[in-house]
Amino acid sequence: xxxxxxxxQTDTRDLARRIFxxxxxxxxxxxxxxxxxxxxxxxxxxxxxxxxxxxxxVSDLHGGMGLxxxxxxxxxxxxxxxxxPVPIIEHVVLAVAAIEIYGDRQQxxxxxxxxxxxxxxxxxxxxxxxxxxxxxEGEALRLNGSVALVxxxxxxQYILLVVPADRGQNVLLVDPRAPGVTLHPQxxxxxxxxxxxxxxxxxxxxxxxxxxxxxxxxxxxxxxxxALTAHCLHQLGVCERMLExxxxxxGERQQFGVPIATFQAVGHRAANIYIDLECLRLTARQAAxxxxxxxxxxxxxxxxxxxxxxxxxxTSYAAQHLHGGTGIxxxxxxxxxxxxxxxNELALGGSACHLSTLGEIIAAGGARCS
Amino acid sequence: xxxxxxxKQVRLRDELRAYFAALMTxxxxxxxxxxxxxxxxxxxxxxxRQMGADGWIGLGWPEHLGGRGMGPVEQFIFxxxxxxxxxxxxxxxxxxxxxxxxxYGNAWQREELVPRILAGDLLISIGYSEPEAGxxxxxxxxxxxxxxxxxxxxxxxxxxxxxxxxxxTWLAARTDPAAEKKHRGISLFLVPxxxxxxxxxxxxxxxxxxTNATYYDNVRVSDQHRVGEINGGWRLITGQLNRERLSLxxxxxxxxxxxxxADWATHTHTVDGRRVIDQDWVRANLARVRxxxxxxxxxxxRQVWAMSKGQLGMAEASAAKVYGSEFxxxxxxxxxxxxxxxxxxxxxxxxxxxxxxxxxxxYRTASIITFGGGTNEIQRDIIAAAxxxxxxxxx
Numbered sequence: 001x002x003x004x005x006x007x008x009q010t011d012t013r014d015l016a017r018r019i020f021x022x023x024x025x026x027x028x029x030x031x032x033x034x035x036x037x038x039x040x041x042x043x044x045x046x047x048x049x050x051x052x053x054x055x056x057x058v059s060d061l062h063g064g065m066g067l068x069x070x071x072x073x074x075x076x077x078x079x080x081x082x083x084x085p086v087p088i089i090e091h092v093v094l095a096v097a098a099i100e101i102y103g104d105r106q107q108x109x110x111x112x113x114x115x116x117x118x119x120x121x122x123x124x125x126x127x128x129x130x131x132x133x134x135x136x137e138g139e140a141l142r143l144n145g146s147v148a149l150v151x152x153x154x155x156x157q158y159i160l161l162v163v164p165a166d167r168g169q170n171v172l173l174v175d176p177r178a179p180g181v182t183l184h185p186q187x188x189x190x191x192x193x194x195x196x197x198x199x200x201x202x203x204x205x206x207x208x209x210x211x212x213x214x215x216x217x218x219x220x221x222x223x224x225x226x227a228l229t230a231h232c233l234h235q236l237g238v239c240e241r242m243l244e245x246x247x248x249x250x251g252e253r254q255q256f257g258v259p260i261a262t263f264q265a266v267g268h269r270a271a272n273i274y275i276d277l278e279c280l281r282l283t284a285r286q287a288a289x290x291x292x293x294x295x296x297x298x299x300x301x302x303x304x305x306x307x308x309x310x311x312x313x314x315t316s317y318a319a320q321h322l323h324g325g326t327g328i329x330x331x332x333x334x335x336x337x338x339x340x341x342x343x344n345e346l347a348l349g350g351s352a353c354h355l356s357t358l359g360e361i362i363a364a365g366g367a368r369c370s
Numbered sequence: 371x372x373x374x375x376x377x378k379q380v381r382l383r384d385e386l387r388a389y390f391a392a393l394m395t396x397x398x399x400x401x402x403x404x405x406x407x408x409x410x411x412x413x414x415x416x417x418x419r420q421m422g423a424d425g426w427i428g429l430g431w432p433e434h435l436g437g438r439g440m441g442p443v444e445q446f447i448f449x450x451x452x453x454x455x456x457x458x459x460x461x462x463x464x465x466x467x468x469x470x471x472x473x474y475g476n477a478w479q480r481e482e483l484v485p486r487i488l489a490g491d492l493l494i495s496i497g498y499s500e501p502e503a504g505x506x507x508x509x510x511x512x513x514x515x516x517x518x519x520x521x522x523x524x525x526x527x528x529x530x531x532x533x534x535x536x537x538x539t540w541l542a543a544r545t546d547p548a549a550e551k552k553h554r555g556i557s558l559f560l561v562p563x564x565x566x567x568x569x570x571x572x573x574x575x576x577x578x579x580x581t582n583a584t585y586y587d588n589v590r591v592s593d594q595h596r597v598g599e600i601n602g603g604w605r606l607i608t609g610q611l612n613r614e615r616l617s618l619x620x621x622x623x624x625x626x627x628x629x630x631x632a633d634w635a636t637h638t639h640t641v642d643g644r645r646v647i648d649q650d651w652v653r654a655n656l657a658r659v660r661x662x663x664x665x666x667x668x669x670x671x672r673q674v675w676a677m678s679k680g681q682l683g684m685a686e687a688s689a690a691k692v693y694g695s696e697f698x699x700x701x702x703x704x705x706x707x708x709x710x711x712x713x714x715x716x717x718x719x720x721x722x723x724x725x726x727x728x729x730x731x732x733y734r735t736a737s738i739i740t741f742g743g744g745t746n747e748i749q750r751d752i753i754a755a756a757x758x759x760x761x762x763x764x765x
Contacts, residue, residue: 002675251760267755268751272750278686279665286664362647
């Protein structure tokens with residue numbers, strides 16, 4: 001048993017925080033709020049690449065650091081704290097990992113060096129957002145359907161998709177500029193532009209397939225576990241920042257001649273969020289630790305995602321309320337966090353969805369407390 | 371972070387689980403049920419001495435204090451297993467007063483009393499609250515006055531749980547009524563229940579658990595019975611409470627209950643032939659409880675780990691206490707809903723150990739720890755001040 005952060009995790013956290021703090025002040029963030037091209041800071045992305053942060057969990061064979069999944073946790077938490085406009089989950093946690101683990105040598109050599117160097121950008125969408133029909137066409141696959149809310153589909157070289165197959169799932173890369181792909185901008189709740197993809201007879205050549213059918217099912221499951229855990233860790237960073245702002249603001253804001261933090265009604269609501277955050281922090285990091293150790297993690301991930309949903313919602317509304325009007329004033333940074341908390345809450349299923357998953361595990365005889 | 375026990379710790383847990391399966395004879399279980407989960411009967415005492423003789427109570431304690439030197443994590447595994455087994459373990463004595471005595475006690479307390487605690491031979495109740503001093507504990511009025519080389523104690527304590535079968539009360543008394551800050555005028559004493567001036571009357575509660583009012587009528591103790599510095603009792607009280615909070619929210623019994631209710635719902639059918647667990651609302655209740663158990667388990671493990679590194683934080687201890695105490699109530703409610711009206715049948719009308727009787731009683735007794743061990747409002751104050759560095763109101 002060890003609840004300490006490893007040395008590598010501390011280094012990653014310090015490095016990521018330093019970069020984000022230097023580069024992502026309120027003013028810089030505001031520049032990405034309604035960007036029509038999507039929420040992406042290419043110069044920050046390059047800085048992260050140069051610092052080696054895009055390759056933390058990639059094998060050194062491909063130019064990465066070769067560390068376990070948990071080494072990514074501080075990067076995800078810090079990205080949440082900073083609301084960094086960079087697609088760490090889609091690019092690092094999903095696309096790059098899928099290519100490394102499921103791609104063949106050629107695919108790895110073709111894509112990974114550029115992806116780690118920040119020269120080519122990948123994005124991703126998992127089945128929750130996809131309604132796609134796949135039919136084989138020789139060695140290739142023909143796709144028809146649509147995928148909602150893909151971030152940075154306009155800028156990405158490829159989009160990692162996990163789509164239903166006859167028997168299992170297909171994990172593949174779609175070129176957003178391929179014939180038959182149309183991007184429709186959608187405004188996401190955070191204000192950023194995302195894209196709905198229309199796929200009309202899009203041919204995906206065999207060199208863009210990473211895993212299909214039964215193998216694709218396993219790959220899709222593996223990716224889903226990582227994506228869910230990543231959203232929990234990102235949510236942790238988002239919520240920690242909201243609570244810090246709330247504690248600081250209520251400590252300074254005076255009414256009736258005293259800081260409002262001295263009212264128990266205020267202090268206790270903040271204390272409840274502190275407790276909530278303990279629950280999210282511990283369950284999310286446990287999920288990451290189990291993925292690192294390659295232990296069964298479905299139960300732990302479902303639990304973490306229930307907490308991520310509930311805690312995100314409660315933290316957001318407590319923070320807004322305790323800030324009063326300041327919390328919703330767009331000149332103060334809290335509002336942005338509230339929207340990202342909501343986005344993480346619903347990413348890949350909200351609390352009710354994951355309670356249902358956990359309920360199924362329990363009904364099948366699992367998730368016992370030993 | 372790594373949550374899982376080491377292979378050695380897993381072996382220890384398995385050994386303890388087998389040990390308690392053998393120790394908890396039907397006769398002992400029946401006695402514990404009769405005594406409403408607080409113990410004190412002859413079989414209960416014999417079992418406690420047995421655990422002491424077998425070296426379990428002091429498992430994690432340093433060897434020079436009579437322990438086996440294994441550490442806080444192993445000690446926690448022991449406590450979790452003894453509580454899972456349904457044995458009403460006197461953790462206030464062993465897990466909270468014992469360590470404070472070992473750290474701050476005088477030679478007699480360390481060399482005579484601590485070994486008897488680890489032998490399962492000495493039990494201590496806690497005398498803090500008074501009729502007029504609860505949450506504002508520092509306003510307590512029980513007096514201890516110097517008399518030649520000893521002390522003479524007068525006053526009354528409330529909620530002195532387990533006192534009717536304990537050997538001593540760990541008593542907070544005012545020794546300096548003139549102290550500028552009232553919490554700086556309090557000292558700690560070990561009052562032997564054999565003193566003719568000590569009296570105890572029962573207080574019966576909603577959950578049927580007996581607690582006590584205790585009376586101190588010219589009780590005379592030697593200075594050897596004082597713990598720590600004169601007027602330095604407050605620090606011992608907060609140290610003891612910090613440790614108590616962790617034991618109060620031990621997740622073991624609720625984890626056992628969850629498994630039992632989940633298994634029951636898997637093997638029981640509704641009138642229309644479905645399994646109980648195939649109803650969506652049953653799964654939702656189970657899943658909610660399971661999420662809470664996991665969070666509480668991690669909070670407790672993290673604290674035990676922090677303790678093993680000497681870093682037990684105040685805000686974290688308070689967070690676990692608030693969360694655990696409020697979660698238990700919701701958990702017993704949700705599990706009771708699954709069992710339905712069956713969970714309204716009292717244990718003495720159920721077969722021994724039946725799930726229904728257990729949940730009936732747990733739900734009925736669950737409020738105690740939201741205010742006991744330091745009320746949750748004070749814990750939230752501590753979290754806001756120590757965990758969030760928010761300014762606090764002057765009181």
